[in-house]
Amino acid sequence: MKFTWFNLMPWPYLPDDFREKNRSVWVDIDQRLFDPVKAHEVYNTYMDLLEYADTLGFDGIGVNEHHQNGYGIMPSPNIIAAGLARRTKNAALVVLGNSIALYNPPVRVAEEFAMLDCISGGRLVAGFPVGTSMDTNYCYGQIPALTREKYAEAHELIIRAWTEREPFAFNGRYNKLRHVNIWPRPIQQPRPPVHIPGGGSVETYDFCIDNTYSYSYLSFTGYIRAKALLQGYWDQVAKRNAPDTSPYRAGFAQTICVAETDEEAERLYSEHVHYFYNRCLHVYPGFADAPGYRTIKTIQSGALSQYAPPRGFGELTWKDLTEGGHVIAGSPETVRQRMEELIKGLHVGNIFCLMHVGNMPADKCMYSSKLFAEKVMPKLKTLMPEWDHDERFWCHPIDRRATPGSLPTPYAPARATEHA
Amino acid sequence: MMQQKTIETPHGQIPYLEGGSGEPLVYLHGAGGMTAGDPILEALAATHHVYAPYLPGYGETEDRPDLRDMLDYTLHTWDVVRALGLKDPILVGHSMGGMIAAEMAAVSPNDVSRLVLIAPAGLWIDEHPTPDIFTLLPFELPKYLFHDPETGAKLMTAGLRIDDPEFLKSYLVRNARQMGMAGKLLFPIPERGLGSRLYRIRAKTVIVWGQSDRMIPPVYARGFEAGIAGSRVVEVPEAGHMVILEKPAVVAEAVASVA
Numbered sequence: 231m232k233f234t235w236f237n238l239m240p241w242p243y244l245p246d247d248f249r250e251k252n253r254s255v256w257v258d259i260d261q262r263l264f265d266p267v268k269a270h271e272v273y274n275t276y277m278d279l280l281e282y283a284d285t286l287g288f289d290g291i292g293v294n295e296h297h298q299n300g301y302g303i304m305p306s307p308n309i310i311a312a313g314l315a316r317r318t319k320n321a322a323l324v325v326l327g328n329s330i331a332l333y334n335p336p337v338r339v340a341e342e343f344a345m346l347d348c349i350s351g352g353r354l355v356a357g358f359p360v361g362t363s364m365d366t367n368y369c370y371g372q373i374p375a376l377t378r379e380k381y382a383e384a385h386e387l388i389i390r391a392w393t394e395r396e397p398f399a400f401n402g403r404y405n406k407l408r409h410v411n412i413w414p415r416p417i418q419q420p421r422p423p424v425h426i427p428g429g430g431s432v433e434t435y436d437f438c439i440d441n442t443y444s445y446s447y448l449s450f451t452g453y454i455r456a457k458a459l460l461q462g463y464w465d466q467v468a469k470r471n472a473p474d475t476s477p478y479r480a481g482f483a484q485t486i487c488v489a490e491t492d493e494e495a496e497r498l499y500s501e502h503v504h505y506f507y508n509r510c511l512h513v514y515p516g517f518a519d520a521p522g523y524r525t526i527k528t529i530q531s532g533a534l535s536q537y538a539p540p541r542g543f544g545e546l547t548w549k550d551l552t553e554g555g556h557v558i559a560g561s562p563e564t565v566r567q568r569m570e571e572l573i574k575g576l577h578v579g580n581i582f583c584l585m586h587v588g589n590m591p592a593d594k595c596m597y598s599s600k601l602f603a604e605k606v607m608p609k610l611k612t613l614m615p616e617w618d619h620d621e622r623f624w625c626h627p628i629d630r631r632a633t634p635g636s637l638p639t640p641y642a643p644a645r646a647t648e649h650a
Numbered sequence: 651m652m653q654q655k656t657i658e659t660p661h662g663q664i665p666y667l668e669g670g671s672g673e674p675l676v677y678l679h680g681a682g683g684m685t686a687g688d689p690i691l692e693a694l695a696a697t698h699h700v701y702a703p704y705l706p707g708y709g710e711t712e713d714r715p716d717l718r719d720m721l722d723y724t725l726h727t728w729d730v731v732r733a734l735g736l737k738d739p740i741l742v743g744h745s746m747g748g749m750i751a752a753e754m755a756a757v758s759p760n761d762v763s764r765l766v767l768i769a770p771a772g773l774w775i776d777e778h779p780t781p782d783i784f785t786l787l788p789f790e791l792p793k794y795l796f797h798d799p800e801t802g803a804k805l806m807t808a809g810l811r812i813d814d815p816e817f818l819k820s821y822l823v824r825n826a827r828q829m830g831m832a833g834k835l836l837f838p839i840p841e842r843g844l845g846s847r848l849y850r851i852r853a854k855t856v857i858v859w860g861q862s863d864r865m866i867p868p869v870y871a872r873g874f875e876a877g878i879a880g881s882r883v884v885e886v887p888e889a890g891h892m893v894i895l896e897k898p899a900v901v902a903e904a905v906a907s908v909a
Contacts, residue, residue: 368785371838375830376718516785520837522830526713529823 231573231611232624234290234324235283235599236483236582239276239310240301242589243268244509254514255300256364269303275592277310281317282596283585286603289624290322290355292582294427294448295329296362297369301510301588308342315350316634322625323350326427326446326582327357331377332370335405336384340391340412347416351631354416355624357446358385359427360434364513367520375522378433380404392421423623425481425580430459431528435466438479444580444623446481450511453484453572454555460576462531477573477614478623481580484572485587487559488601495559498594499587500548503557506588507546557587562605569606573613580623652686652695652702657733661726662712666703666734670695673909674739676731677702678747681771681783681832683824684708690744690894693902698740703730705747707831720835720842724753728761737761741853742905744768744894745866746832749844752874755855756847764908765853768901769866769891773873774841780866784829784837797862797890805895848877855881858904860889860896 244255244263252260280291293310296302304310311323323346328339339358347354360381366372372380383402390398390410397411416422424443428434438445445463449456460480467475487503489495551557558568573581585599652669667686675698677691684691684702694700706714706726717726727750731739741762743751748770755762774780781794789803796802811817835842855878859871871883884904889896 367837373837374784374833375715376834379715514785516787516790520784520833521826521828522833522837524826526823526827529826530819 231613232289232322232478232580233607233610234292234322234580234582235280235286235288236292236294236324236326236584237276237280237586238294238296238302238584239272239304240506240510240586240588241303242272242505244300244505244589248509249512252512254517255510255512256296257298257368257514257517259298259300263300264303272303276586277313277317279586279592279595279599280310280314283599283603284314284318284321286599287607288321288583288599288603290324291318292324292326294326294357295359295365297365299364301506308346311346311354312349315346315353319631321353322355322627323353324355324425324582325357326355326425326448327359329361329366329370330358330384330388331366331372331381332361333384335407336387337391337405337407337410337412339384340388341414343388343422344392344412344414344416347418347422348414350627352417352422352627353625354418354422355425356422357425357427358388358443360431362429363520363523364517367523368517373522374520377523378525389421392416417628418626423625425623430462430531431524432462432466432531433525433528435463436470439467439470439472442622444479444481446483446580446582448483448582450483450485450507450556450584452551452555452557453482453568453576456482456576460578464577474620475577476617476620476622477577477579478617478620480576480578481582482572482576482578483582483584484569485557485584486565486569486598486602487557487585487587488562488565488598488606489559490561490601492560492564495561495564496548496552499559499590499598502588502590502594503548503551503559504546504588507551507556510588562601565602566606566609569610570613573610579614579617579620652691652700654686657730659726659729659733661706661714661717661729664703664706664711664730664733665709666701666730667691668699668701670698670700672698674699674701674736675905676734676736676739676741678727678741678743678750679705679708680743680745680747681829681836682745683828688894689898690901693898694742694905696902697906701734701736701739703727703734705750705831707827713827714831717831718834720753720844721757723750723835724757727754728758738763740764740766740905740908742766742768743770745891746771746835746840748772749835749840749842752844752848752851752878755853756844756850759850759852762851762853765851765855766858766905766908767855767874768858768894769860769863769870770857770874771836771840771866772842772844773870773877774839775870775873778867778869780840780870781864782838783865784833794865795890795892797860797888797896802890802892802895805892845873845877848874849879851878854908856904856908857881857883858886858893858901859883860886860891860893862889863891863893865891 749772
């Protein structure tokens with residue numbers, strides 16, 4: 231099992247009446263709600279927490295890309311990951327990921343990921359999302375019906391840039407490059423492991439199966455609701471005669487809050503969970519799914535955006551959220567039981583632990599993360615022993631890694647004899 | 651009555667509606683699509699032989715991922731005109747269809763001598779940004795499309811089973827296909843350089859605009875008028891962007907004036 235401590239980096243200062251006074255947390259969110267000076271604190275605290283997760287023994291620390299978004303102030307995950315590469319030692323850097331259709335040219339992603347892999351000593355896990363419709367279409371202006379074709383071309387270009395050893399010409403529809411020859415290239419050969427965040431597009435299942443990439447379902451609605459979607463993925467894995475059903479072929483994001491007791495969990499975390507589910511996910515339905523973004527096949531299969539639930543997001547209580555599985559919360563034993571249900575029920579080996587929730591302050595987040603790392607994770611680690619040997623979906627760091635900040639004493643020229 | 655027929659083009663079978671008699675006229679529908687019962691078709695067919703092809707993505711067309719941009723759609727529509735065996739038909743287009751018609755006339759100025767643009771898309775004026783149709787929810791559309799939104803809402807939903815889940819699913823699929831295609835020309839800003847090509851148009855051109863158009867405000871008529879030499883604007887009172895639904899007879903009269 232691989233546990234990645236994930237931070238979406240929500241803006242923690244959305245006002246109480248945010249939902250009533252604003253139509254969306256995303257795309258056209260009110261500029262005046264952002265305070266750059268407060269952001270100085272917020273970014274540094276969030277990066278500290280990611281670094282703290284490394285010291286707790288999480289397998290990975292995770293970042294992602296969103297634009298113009300009140301619950302994800304991380305338009306460039308690579309900037310955060312670069313900071314983390316220097317200040318952490320062991321955890322994989324799970325960048326989930328770069329929306330490759332948005333980079334012009336996408337060679338930029340091949341280069342920056344190669345830099346991250348080199349700086350971190352081979353600790354990169356690379357993610358290539360298509361990006362949500364909010365990010366890709368409404369914020370970054372990509373034509374919805376062409377987004378997937380552009381994504382596919384970007385993917386081909388990046389993989390070739392990573393793996394070919396001679397300069398090559400790339401005559402794509404969206405990218406015309408005469409001399410592709412990235413410098414640096416990644417440590418991990420032939421390429422870093424790749425995870426693909428998806429939201430139920432059948433084409434994405436096939437793409438992962440064909441390329442031996444891990445399919446990540448980054449849902450906020452928890453493991454109970456995810457059952458049908460991941461079953462669809464595993465059915466496709468079987469139908470396509472994939473060579474194995476390794477649980478590492480799949481990943482899942484889950485909001486987790488641990489305390490000494492179930493009651494304490496509710497007392498400590500309820501308001502922060504409430505903040506996230508009832509404020510941060512307030513997305514205007516008109517931004518959820520630009521027509522043409524999803525393929526017809528996917529719409530016919532009934533997979534719609536998680537940002538526009540048919541009856542809208544009502545006000546959800548702690549009870550709704552914990553019983554419905556959106557949030558797994560409680561004592562270490564309660565959390566362990568439910569995590570085991572999740573892991574076995576969905577058959578997933580990569581868990582993205584959303585341990586920082588909404589406007590949770592750092593001390594509570596540390597408390598919850600530490601309890602999870604010490605009292606829950608060790609018991610879950612051994613759940614899929616028959617797949618322990620499967621290393622295709624995780625990073626392979628080099629053994630002798632540099633220690634940042636360990637410069638020698640400056641060169642000092644031998645002192646000439648003093649002249650009188 | 652309009653009849654649905656099919657012709658073969660390099661981009662597959664294209665369904666089209668045909669009816670009426672008189673001078674041949676090609677009508678290009680807007681992003682919302684077209685049905686055989688559209689009053690504008692009937693009004694035009696009273697005096698013309700009307701051919702109204704479905705754009706790929708609309709009606710019972712196949713999806714055409716190989717048609718991606720303005721030039722692809724412009725040339726495709728010329729292919730359709732040729733497949734119909736027409737030479738210099740009166741070219742009429744509404745909204746996105748008007749944008750395509752104007753491009754066709756700009757690309758092949760010697761093949762179009764009469765052009766009618768009804769509230770065409772294709773220009774962008776910074777001081778008068780048009781609403782982002784791709785973010786509008788169905789219930790928000792009438793206020794942008796109609797002079798009288800209440801009556802307009804009824805026109806839009808007449809005969810539709812909007813409470814039936816099966817209908818809603820097919821609506822989502824149809825909307826994704828149609829607006830997905832429209833996005834290739836209109837997303838995120840409905841401007842693909844037409845303004846710099848308008849000078850090429852040689853056709854006698856009439857520009858028709860509803861005075862209450864809140865989708866593409868009437869100020870845009872002046873942009874087309876300034877770009878197309880000798881063109882003339884007909885403003886229609888008490889009509890919005892769907893002037894073709896609200897005042898079909900007035901539109902047909904304007905069309906007749908280019909013949």
